[in-house]
Amino acid sequence: MTSTTWDETPVTFTGGGVEIRTQQLGGDMSVLYMRASEGADLSPRLKGLEDDMCQCPHWGCITKGRIALRTAQGEETYETGQTFYWPPGHAPRAVEDSEFFVFSPVEALERTMSHVTAEEAA
Structure with a gap:
């Protein structure tokens, strides 16, 4: 896949006022869309990663x-x-209702999202 939209991108995480959608675009890059309600903080989901922060660029x-x-x-x-x-x-936190998208290396993003979703189940 070389293009996508918010609606076409699969949901990979919801919780704590956050919705994350990710999709590999081709090559070694993925897109991540995030929608977060005011006050939503990803720090608790990142605990256990190096320095308790996202290590994906x-x-x-x-x-x-x-x-x-x-x-x-x-x-x-x-x-x-x-x-x-x-x-x-x-570690991102929504100061107000927010939306953003990022491009990231596939492997690094997959490692981070595996951790985030594993924490969700804990």
Whole structure:
């Protein structure tokens, strides 16, 4: 597959005010769409990963709202219309109802999502 939309992309996680959809696009890249309600925090789902943070790099765009990103260096906020690169070592929290999409390496994203979904079942 070389293209997709929110509606075409399978849901891979829901919980805690977050919906995540992921799809491999071809080659070694996947797309992840995330919709998060104000206050939704992925930190609890990331516990157990290195530094209790996502270790997958992401390149993307905020399409709605504001996301606060916790890193070892502190916290940064990203707003509607901003494009970004998030290196490994981050944990996102929705400051307000938010949506974004990212492109990520398939294997790194699959490792992270396996952890997130395993934590959901625990």
